[in-house]
Amino acid sequence: MVAAAIIMTPFAAGMALLAIIFSLWGLLTARFMMPNMVVELPSKFKVGPASDFPIGTVSEKYKASRGVWLVHSTAYNGENIVYALASVCTHLGCTPNWLEGEQKFKCPCHGSGFYISGINFEGPAPRPLERVGLRVAEDGMLEVDKSVKFQEELGQWADGKSFVALG
Numbered sequence: 001m002v003a004a005a006i007i008m009t010p011f012a013a014g015m016a017l018l019a020i021i022f023s024l025w026g027l028l029t030a031r032f033m034m035p036n037m038v039v040e041l042p043s044k045f046k047v048g049p050a051s052d053f054p055i056g057t058v059s060e061k062y063k064a065s066r067g068v069w070l071v072h073s074t075a076y077n078g079e080n081i082v083y084a085l086a087s088v089c090t091h092l093g094c095t096p097n098w099l100e101g102e103q104k105f106k107c108p109c110h111g112s113g114f115y116i117s118g119i120n121f122e123g124p125a126p127r128p129l130e131r132v133g134l135r136v137a138e139d140g141m142l143e144v145d146k147s148v149k150f151q152e153e154l155g156q157w158a159d160g161k162s163f164v165a166l167g
């Protein structure tokens with residue numbers, strides 16, 4: 001009996017090793033069969049009422065999670081408007097920072113600067129930041145729509161879907 005156990009032990013060990021190898025192979029095959037899924041956030045999302053965005057302010061609440069600033073300003077053509085700026089530098093795509101003390105967006109990569117309006121004024125960025133869609137939804141909340149972009153240099157900031165007029 002003891003001799004049989006000693007003889008069986010290497011056999012059992014070999015079987016166990018084979019079982020582990022086949023299990024791993026099965027797991028890898030199963031993973032290969034699964035689709036690679038990227039969970040995309042919806043392009044439209046509500047950010048609250050316009051009153052949440054006082055005039056002269058840049059809200060960074062949605063910068064990290066959704067890549068936009070909400071701005072309420074009269075800096076562009078003197079219009080009292082709220083707009084959503086994409087937080088993507090128009091030079092090579094880095095993420096600028098809003099510098100409250102200097103009242104400008106500043107890109108850390110190559111130094112481009114943008115006024116609160118989004119207009120570029122220093123550094124290599126060749127054009128203003130882009131706006132994304134913004135409207136007042138049926139429930140009175142501001143709704144951002146990142147599926148649409150508006151470029152100032154193409155005259156698209158005149159499009160009423162790129163801002164919400166206040167007062």
Ligand code: FES
Pocket residue numbers: 089090091092093094107108109110111112123124125
């Ligand atoms: S990517 Fe912003 S200045 Fe170059």
